[in-house]
Amino acid sequence: MSSYSPIGPVVGIVGAGQLARMSQQPAIALGVELRVLANNPEESAARVIVDTRIGDYRDLGDLRDFARGCDAITFDHEHVPTEHIRSLAANGYIVHPSADALLHAQDKAVMRERLTAIGAPCPAWARVSSVEDVVRFADSGENGWPVVLKAVRGGYDGRGVWVCRSVEEAAEAFTGGVELMVEAFVPFERELAVLVARSPHGQGVSYPVVETVQQDGICVEVIAPAPGLDAEESAQAQRIGLKIANELGVTGLLAVELFQTADGLVVNELAMRPHNSGHWTIEGSTTSQFEQHLRAVLDLPLGTPKMTAQVVVMANLLGGDDPDLFKRYEHVLAHDPGIKLHFYGKEVRPGRKIGHVTALGSNLDEVRARARHAAVHLMTGEYT
Amino acid sequence: MSSYSPIGPVVGIVGAGQLARMSQQPAIALGVELRVLANNPEESAARVIVDTRIGDYRDLGDLRDFARGCDAITFDHEHVPTEHIRSLAANGYIVHPSADALLHAQDKAVMRERLTAIGAPCPAWARVSSVEDVVRFADSGENGWPVVLKAVRGGYDGRGVWVCRSVEEAAEAFTGGVELMVEAFVPFERELAVLVARSPHGQGVSYPVVETVQQDGICVEVIAPAPGLDAEESAQAQRIGLKIANELGVTGLLAVELFQTADGLVVNELAMRPHNSGHWTIEGSTTSQFEQHLRAVLDLPLGTPKMTAQVVVMANLLGGDDPDLFKRYEHVLAHDPGIKLHFYGKEVRPGRKIGHVTALGSNLDEVRARARHAAVHLMTGEYT
Numbered sequence: 001m002s003s004y005s006p007i008g009p010v011v012g013i014v015g016a017g018q019l020a021r022m023s024q025q026p027a028i029a030l031g032v033e034l035r036v037l038a039n040n041p042e043e044s045a046a047r048v049i050v051d052t053r054i055g056d057y058r059d060l061g062d063l064r065d066f067a068r069g070c071d072a073i074t075f076d077h078e079h080v081p082t083e084h085i086r087s088l089a090a091n092g093y094i095v096h097p098s099a100d101a102l103l104h105a106q107d108k109a110v111m112r113e114r115l116t117a118i119g120a121p122c123p124a125w126a127r128v129s130s131v132e133d134v135v136r137f138a139d140s141g142e143n144g145w146p147v148v149l150k151a152v153r154g155g156y157d158g159r160g161v162w163v164c165r166s167v168e169e170a171a172e173a174f175t176g177g178v179e180l181m182v183e184a185f186v187p188f189e190r191e192l193a194v195l196v197a198r199s200p201h202g203q204g205v206s207y208p209v210v211e212t213v214q215q216d217g218i219c220v221e222v223i224a225p226a227p228g229l230d231a232e233e234s235a236q237a238q239r240i241g242l243k244i245a246n247e248l249g250v251t252g253l254l255a256v257e258l259f260q261t262a263d264g265l266v267v268n269e270l271a272m273r274p275h276n277s278g279h280w281t282i283e284g285s286t287t288s289q290f291e292q293h294l295r296a297v298l299d300l301p302l303g304t305p306k307m308t309a310q311v312v313v314m315a316n317l318l319g320g321d322d323p324d325l326f327k328r329y330e331h332v333l334a335h336d337p338g339i340k341l342h343f344y345g346k347e348v349r350p351g352r353k354i355g356h357v358t359a360l361g362s363n364l365d366e367v368r369a370r371a372r373h374a375a376v377h378l379m380t381g382e383y384t
Numbered sequence: 385m386s387s388y389s390p391i392g393p394v395v396g397i398v399g400a401g402q403l404a405r406m407s408q409q410p411a412i413a414l415g416v417e418l419r420v421l422a423n424n425p426e427e428s429a430a431r432v433i434v435d436t437r438i439g440d441y442r443d444l445g446d447l448r449d450f451a452r453g454c455d456a457i458t459f460d461h462e463h464v465p466t467e468h469i470r471s472l473a474a475n476g477y478i479v480h481p482s483a484d485a486l487l488h489a490q491d492k493a494v495m496r497e498r499l500t501a502i503g504a505p506c507p508a509w510a511r512v513s514s515v516e517d518v519v520r521f522a523d524s525g526e527n528g529w530p531v532v533l534k535a536v537r538g539g540y541d542g543r544g545v546w547v548c549r550s551v552e553e554a555a556e557a558f559t560g561g562v563e564l565m566v567e568a569f570v571p572f573e574r575e576l577a578v579l580v581a582r583s584p585h586g587q588g589v590s591y592p593v594v595e596t597v598q599q600d601g602i603c604v605e606v607i608a609p610a611p612g613l614d615a616e617e618s619a620q621a622q623r624i625g626l627k628i629a630n631e632l633g634v635t636g637l638l639a640v641e642l643f644q645t646a647d648g649l650v651v652n653e654l655a656m657r658p659h660n661s662g663h664w665t666i667e668g669s670t671t672s673q674f675e676q677h678l679r680a681v682l683d684l685p686l687g688t689p690k691m692t693a694q695v696v697v698m699a700n701l702l703g704g705d706d707p708d709l710f711k712r713y714e715h716v717l718a719h720d721p722g723i724k725l726h727f728y729g730k731e732v733r734p735g736r737k738i739g740h741v742t743a744l745g746s747n748l749d750e751v752r753a754r755a756r757h758a759a760v761h762l763m764t765g766e767y768t
Contacts, residue, residue, distance in 0.1 A: 029409070286722050
């Protein structure tokens with residue numbers, strides 16, 4: 001708990017991961033006083049935010065204590081129970097995004113229903129409660145196998161998503177006991193993402209469309225802008241993002257993950273918060289996604305999403321076997337005086353997202369190679 | 385005091401003003417854990433740094449307690465007693481800059497002696513202990529009146545500097561009872577500053593030379609790069625900065641304030657820390673001065689000082705009568721979606737440096753006008 005009286009507006013962030021941590025940088029600039037609700041003081045954001053409260057985001061009492069004195073409340077993750085958010089709002093707290101909007105990022109079936117209703121491009125999908133439902137879906141229309149089974153709630157970074165090539169694989173997904181839905185497998189050419197912001201006043205802003213590169217369901221690289229994307233498809237992606245934000249009443253950031261296919265764009269997932277596909281904006285845009293989100297939740301005018309370089313590439317750092325990342329700073333910083341490092345202050349564990357690097361420049365191949373060089377060395381110690 | 389175990393290197397900053405505060409932003413990115421020694425928890429940096437210790441920088445015991453566990457120690461200001469810094473170093477703590485180097489930023493007479501010895505361009509100067517000494521100085525050579533009397537120690541932002549046009553004015557400066565020195569008045573055309581960094585390994589980096597605009601001894605505007613400065617004079621300023629850093633054994637940042645005169649450049653003041661003349665680098669350079677200083681004190685390779693735009697203008701925000709700056713954000717952010725605001729989390733008091741704004745672009749007049757517009761509105765509420 002802080003031992004000073006706030007001078008600026010207080011924004012409470014439920015959750016204390018790296019998204020809350022990186023929000024502290026623009027908060028310091030704007031004079032916005034961040035408060036986080038953390039599980040423990042070792043968490044990523046708790047290390048850099050003085051007004052850290054320890055509590056359970058699933059407990060309404062903890063949330064109420066946390067909310068007291070906040071000028072606005074927002075989220076580091078999507079796991080706060082919908083009814084608790086409604087309760088806070090009913091008590092007069094300003095919460096962005098609202099429970100009604102956030103539900104679409106919490107419940108994939110609700111999201112698909114709504115997107116289908118507003119005409120956003122989606123794969124064929126259905127709620128399922130048995131393997132028989134899945135077989136019926138696969139046998140209907142042009143769906144066929146494989147199909148994609150998804151946990152309706154709680155999945156992230158590839159968890160809660162199963163690509164099933166057979167009845168047997170589908171049966172296995174049901175053993176988890178969670179509510180599932182099925183989607184047609186989308187034969188995509190690549191994955192794109194569009195990040196938009198919408199303020200309570202209704203101002204909307206779209207960042208340039210990016211390409212995201214995934215490995216095992218985890219994003220490893222983001223390229224801004226998406227190389228070779230034609231102007232019409234780029235504009236369409238931005239229109240989809242802004243339309244969804246508007247129709248769903250999103251306040252703050254909305255990240256829309258998209259599949260690019262031979263037949264056009266298809267919406268994959270939504271997130272209503274700063275997103276991994278937007279980390280490049282910290283150096284790569286005049287207004288970072290973290291600043292934009294704070295401005296939106298405080299209902300301040302939004303900043304320009306203009307890029308600061310022609311090409312920006314972000315590479316995620318995933319934990320390896322060696323817990324000491326710092327001894328590898330020497331090589332990557334000496335090798336490339338323009339590389340930007342971001343470390344989240346998390347214990348290094350194999351496969352865990354522990355940071356990212358960003359390179360800016362004008363030549364795509366060169367900028368990608370710089371980001372890759374730094375990420376590979378930081379993760380493995382290898383010289384490439 | 386923090387309640388977590390550090391993962392990254394710990395850098396202790398003595399002092400908790402806005403320079404320490406703005407150091408937290410790159411520290412978060414690099415995973416460097418900042419600790420500050422503050423007078424109270426309401427101070428600018430104490431509001432955004434979890435590991436804040438309350439103590440007196442003039443007390444060796446407090447400094448020793450503070451230093452324990454720090455991988456490197458540096459400063460937010462120049463007021464730590466030299467003997468205390470020596471004592472910390474003697475106890476094995478890594479302190480940047482060293483007591484020997486920092487002395488040149490603490491004691492203006494020591495600085496002038498040394499700069500004269502290494503051939504850096506200085507005005508005529510002398511130590512003085514009486515008005516008679518001042519008269520003798522004014523009467524010798526080409527000096528004449530006015531003369532500039534300076535407190536040898538402790539002055540900043542125009543305090544401790546008196547431009548004296550007569551014996552009477554000189555006599556008044558002596559009433560303060562502080563040790564004084566005299567310098568010839570320099571008829572300058574404008575003021576410039578050059579910011580350099582030097583790492584313990586000996587790597588040196590110079591930022592582009594800037595023009596600084598002062599009012600009543602306080603910097604109000606910084607323009608990067610200095611408009612119309614010819615390449616030779618610019619290179620000379622950078623050579624002067626790098627030479628001083630090297631000769632004095634500076635580790636970390638060195639800001640050299642310069643007078644541009646018809647007869648060439650003259651060194652005015654030195655500071656060995658991030659400096660107001662370098663705030664533009666937060667958005668205006670690939671490596672901000674705050675990141676550069678952290679990299680230097682940790683003896684990491686330095687970052688490129690390359691500018692991110694053709695023209696960058698910073699305008700300081702000085703406190704006015706109205707304590708509530710935030711209600712004015714709306715107008716300036718809506719007026720200019722590219723303007724960058726920095727508020728230091730300090731109580732607004734008339735004349736106090738409470739923040740700054742930065743504008744980037746390609747047209748000098750336009751960029752200056754944007755910075756000025758935002759600063760004037762934030763300070764006064766006027767629409768210009």
